[in-house]
Amino acid sequence: MKTLQTATLIAATLTTGLMAGLFAAFTYSVMPGLARSSDRTMVETMQNINKAIVNPFFMLLFMGSLFLLALAAFLSWKGHGRAALPWIIAALALYLIAFFVTGGVNVPLNDKLAQAGDPRHIKDLAAVRSDFENAWVTWNAVRAVLHTAAFGCLAWALVVHGAHRLHDAGKAGPAPYSTSGPAPAGPYHRPWDQQPAARSGAAQPWTPPTGQRRNS
Secondary structure, eight states: OOHHHHHHHOOOOOHHHHHHHHHIIIIIHHHHHHHHHHHHHHHHHHHHHHHTSSSSHHHHHHHHHHHHHHHHHHHHSSSSSSHHHHHHHHHHHHHHHHHIIIIIIHHHHHHHHTTOOOGGGGGGGHHHHHHHHHHHHHHHHHHHHHHHHHHHHHHHHHHHHHHHHHHHHHHHHHHHHHHHSOOOOSOOOOOHOOOHHHHHHHOOOOOOOTTTTOOO
């Protein structure tokens, strides 16, 4: 259970971090770059991005993160120790808010942009761009912040979880060695390893001191 709990928390942290990085990249690089482009370039590029991004890898990360977060919260609640649970729940709540921002704002804007049709045949590209760009950029920044905050909560949850496991390991102490195995090296020997004959009760032969001989 502990191993599964740790592995799930690590996986949730990684996938959430990847989603945070994706949306943040749009905020500080992609959209500022498109802001300097012509209306046709901006509309056509975003239409192509919106088509290309709906792929199995993106959906696996986007939906998988939510599943892993829920599973991590469940395992933390049911597993040994709940020290990291508040941070996991906070991350799950932040991710859910960002999820609804994407589904409730950004995706409808993408659909509306796609419905505008081929940029070569759009009569008022400036109006189409204006209806899309400002709102999309604003709400993308919101979800980028939410995903990044969720990633931060999970990173701290990993720290708390690891510290809790180390604390438990320290309380358990080192495992005692088996009495059936060899004695450990060093000055701390088992008494029965030092004097096997004394334990068995066998008589010990007398050895004369050095320099003396036994009388015959």
